[in-house]
Amino acid sequence: MSLTAPADRRAGRGAHVLDPRSRAGARARPIGMITRGTTGQNRLRRCDRWIAAVYGPLLRSAAPPLVVDLGFGASHVTTLELFTRLRRVCPSVEVVGVEIDPARVAAAKPYEREGLSFTLGGFELPVGRPPLLVRAFNVLRQYEEEAAWAHWDLLRSGIHPDGVIVEGTCSEVGHRATWVALGAEGPRTLTFAARFTGFERPSDLAERLPKTLIHRNVPGERIHAFLTDWDRAWAACAPFGAFGMRQRWIKTAELLARDWPVATAPPLGGRSRWRLGELTLPWSAVAP
Template identity: 80%
Template structure:
């Protein structure tokens, strides 16, 4: 068997750590999964425990009963530890970015796996994953905090990155730019003056400050108002499934990747 592509990560994981991303996948890509003839989802680099892969499987099965989920890990010991939890539609295999799953997946979720790579390597793996999905398939790649209260992820298709989503637990941050530490590897080093991502985060903080009086009604109302303020000058998604009140009230905000390119 060829050596898996990639390096072993720390493997940190925990219950509900990826709930925010899973919730987004269900809302945004549930229809994609239901429309696929044999929907396959890969959870790439699930870490030291099977937990988040099992949670993803359970959440996806509620909206697509025929979906299959495969957890892919580069560490043989982690795969061996996860296999006792396999069930119909859920399995675990040894592998890396080459995705040894038998057929092109409809969706790939890869969280907290690219932090240890350089920007050029991250772009390369994005390309590899985007080319590996089935026609019309997507990749959701991102990073979250240890308990999942802060997260940022990119949505990619065969053409490359398409969206960037910020997600935060209300009360889990002081200002939106606190999420900068969770930016994708392809962006995190570009958060400097003169770069679009820096300008966006600056405006995000400003809109948050402007809407501070609404904090009297709760963080949710302040976040919703902040999103509306930002949408006046940035192409923030304002309609379902990516945007609008239903997503904003959950502490999410999505904008097109093109807005962050120079």
């Protein structure tokens, strides 16, 4: 099963690409808007865990790999957590926290250490070389859909040829999250992640869909059809709740995989991922 986007989506929305030449003046004027900056300890733990499992081999393929945490917010803490978690799977990784608000960068500077730094910037990725991985969480919520497509394209133009962008959104405490993995060729996968006590039915995660999908959750769109079928499978597997919500999630994933191209084998899927409250499928299955 291929988990890359189909040919008509591989290039993203090229007509809306921001001019990469704008990088030349990026250090004087970062590209993007200041967000609320809210963050907190362990808010992005689910995504970090997934990145380490899925893209650990990619990081170990470079020496040393560069990772960018884009829009780290009012606190350095989630960037530090990303650095710590990735160092466990790739001891040589270098992480740069990029933030558009100068005050936030200044507040983070005292926490720099070998392999971890913070710098002013935005979607132009003002770092010394193309990063192998970019994590961008809760940075596109305030943008319109077309602008989100454009910023995806700008980010894709700035990563390493083998690199990946993990762009997503999560709830305030991280109990509900979704993220898209994008390569230079375009969107690859969509992942849902949740604390088992953090929702009533899977479609509750729709409020955290990426900006390119959140307004597409209406009848006639594939993301709506997927979430509807997921809710039905969840209801059908209610008896397994007697053995715990984890078992109900696993059985639901198995049932859903009969009709949807849900990843069923590591590193993206299977029981080892499902038991953590994750579900991944190819972007092409839900693309608008």
